[in-house]
Amino acid sequence: MKAVTDSHPKGNAATTYAVNVVLPCLDEARALPWVLERIPPGWRAIVVDNGSTDGSPDIARDLGATVVDEPRRGFGAACHAGLLAADADIVCFCxxxxxxxPGLLVPFAAQVAAGEADLVLGRRRPQSYGAWPPHARAGNVALARMLRRRTGLRLRDLGPMRAARREALLALDLSDRRSGYPLQMVVRAADAGWRVRERDVPYLPRTGRSKVTGTWRGTWNAVRDMREVLREEPAAARLSAPLEVNR
Ligand SMILES: Nc1nc2c(ncn2[C@@H]2O[C@H](COP(=O)(O)OP(=O)(O)OP(=O)(O)O)[C@@H](O)[C@H]2O)c(=O)[nH]1
Ligand SMILES: [Mg+2]
Incomplete structure (x- = not known):
């Protein structure tokens, strides 16, 4: 696999690192060409097909992506299968x-590679009214508030676009396989003392039919999964639980 050479933002030393982009995919045939042509040169796209029936995996393969099959439904199941299939130093999600x-992930990966952040998140900035329905925006504000209460992290969004080191991500041992996966990643990262940073990214109206945010059922399921994650004990308490049993 090709690695990316980038000059270090604070000095002359060049840093070389490989990047994989995990792309969870359920029936995104119409969006795939736009997405895959924007993968930065030298990066590997890992499209995780989650049971599409619209030909998405063949389209992704034809466009040069690595395709991973994850038969178990769920956003988290797809993201995690992509993380397990990745082999680069840095893994991005989109x-x-x-x-x-995904072309906007270049500075995300650079920030992680330079050691300036452990997890970089895209803060979605809607470019038109239709890009982000009001109920989803309001839910996100409430979620950011709950996250702050739980972890102390002051984030303004919990978007899906992100970058971190592969090995560190694996060590978080994420267990959610549905809509709570992105939140669990941030909560566990905060508990582990990671430096989490946000970068603005334009948020465009999706291509194709809405499955989560634009539907009541999808939104309700997402809220339920995220509530579960916030109910989880902090990492320290989880790890010390067996000792307490032995006392
Ligand atoms: N909803 C859903 N999306 C999945 C699943 N597996 C993979 N995905 C992909 O995960 C990404 C995010 O899902 P979206 O359906 O866009 O969720 P969202 O952005 O909250 O809401 P909408 O764009 O309004 O549907 C997309 O690329 C999906 O194709 C799954 O089981 N359910
Ligand atoms: Mg979407």
Missing amino acids: DCDASLD
Whole structure:
């Protein structure tokens, strides 16, 4: 695999690192060409097909992506299968519905590679009214508030676009396989003392039919999964639980 050479933002030393982009995909045939042509040169796109029936995996393969099959439904199941299949130093995540441009992940990966952050998140800035329905925005504000209460982290969004080191991500041992996965990643990262940073990214209306945010059922399921994650004991308490049993 090709690695990316980038000059270090604070000095002359060049840093070389490989990047994989995990793209969870459920019936995104119409969005895939737009998404895959924006993968930065030298990066590997890992499209995780989650049981599409619209030909998405063949389209992704034809466009040069690595395709991983994850038969178990769920956003988290798809993201995690991509993380397990990745082999680069740095792993990025991006939705596969053309609402976010994966080309914008370059500074995300650079910030992680330079050691300036452990997890970089894209703060979605809607470019038109239709890009982000009001109920989803309001839910996100409430979620950011709950996250702050739980972890002390002051984030303004919990978007799907992100970058971190692969080995560190694996060590978080994420267990959610549905809509709570992105939140669990941030909560566990905060508990582990990671430096979490946000960068603005334009948020565009998705291509194709809405499955989560634009539907009541999808939104309700997402809220339920995220509530579960916030109920989880902090990492320290989880790890010390067996000792307490032995006392
Ligand atoms: N909803 C859903 N999306 C999945 C699943 N597996 C993979 N995905 C992909 O995960 C990404 C995010 O899902 P989206 O359906 O865009 O969720 P969202 O952005 O909250 O809401 P909408 O764009 O309004 O549907 C997309 O690229 C999906 O194709 C799954 O089981 N359910
Ligand atoms: Mg979407």
